[in-house]
Amino acid sequence: MxxxxxxxxxxxxxxxxxxxxxxxxxxxxxxxxxxxxxxxxxxxxxxxxxxxxxxxxxxxxxxxxxxxxxRFCAEPRAYRALLDHIQSCEQCADETGRCTEGHALRQRLKEVRR
Structure with a gap:
């Protein structure tokens, strides 16, 4: 990333x-x-x-x-970046709303999927 x-x-x-x-x-x-x-x-x-x-x-x-x-190329990359992050982030494991990076990655995935 x-x-x-x-x-x-x-x-x-x-x-x-x-x-x-x-x-x-x-x-x-x-x-x-x-x-x-x-x-x-x-x-x-x-x-x-x-x-x-x-x-x-x-x-x-x-x-x-x-x-x-x-969008065809960006969507799987955004999804992979989010998965990679949440698998190694303690904040995302505890409470997803507290991690600013995880939030930014989720927002990016939503934008790409529009």
Whole structure:
């Protein structure tokens, strides 16, 4: 699961829950969010899932990119991330509402399934 963080419009830090392929192996369309980072299908407003702002250091400068995925690829990854988390989180085992990371993962899965 990725722990990349990047700036958001309101100055807060956004945590991402999806691992994405390394930016070096992606096409321009994939790094710009016009194609799925996993399967390269062309994205539309109906099938696109925002994967969070990413930042990478390249050639002494910060490269900020905005990956997106299709729902078909993002849904099983979101589900797997949630399962991986709840199997190792004591807070989720005791009371699911108390774990902020578990809550974020459940919300992400709901968003992907819309």
């Amino acid at each position: 990725s722990r990349d963080a990047g700036p958001r419009g309101n100055g807060a830090v956004e945590r991402t829950v999806h691992s994405v392929p390394p930016v070096g192996g992606l096409s321009v369309a994939q790094t710009c969010g016009r194609a799925c980072v996993w399967c390269a299908v062309v994205l539309t407003t109906e099938n696109a899932v925002e994967l969070g702002t990413r930042s990478e250091r390249r050639f002494d400068t910060d490269f900020i990119w905005f990956p997106r995925g299709c």
